[in-house]
Amino acid sequence: MPQKKSSDPPCQTEACALQTCLNRYTYSPEKCDHHLHNLYECCQRMYDSTSGKGESTACPIPQVVTRWMKDHPKK
Template sequence: MSTLEKDVKFDPPCHPRACAIQACIQRNGYDESRCQKQVDALYECCNLFYQRNGDEASTVSCPKANLLRLKMRQRAQGQ
């Protein structure tokens, strides 16, 4: 089972990836720009969570589905 599979099945879903962001931010003096890899990993997990469970599903670790897609589009465009 891949790490993504494990994280999306975690309770709550994607929580290990959300914790990785917090740990990274703390390690880097609260400079979020140094933790983009962790943010991308969380969004990847959340995207899979919504694909499997529908846009009305929720988990404390992920933004709402429509906000997640907006954030992913913005990141893809370099904003």
């Protein structure tokens, strides 16, 4: 895995891991659920640490992240 550059947007590493997994398992995206959860957890941490004002092209808006995390608790 490439080393993260300081100029990379927050959660970019998690988003790339998800995309790689989805490319590999095109017909079985459920195999990438843990990558999706990791991305949303990262986004939630970013928004929590910036009082919801953080920005990243890798993350949906804060309300979407909050709703997704509520609907998909970690097992």
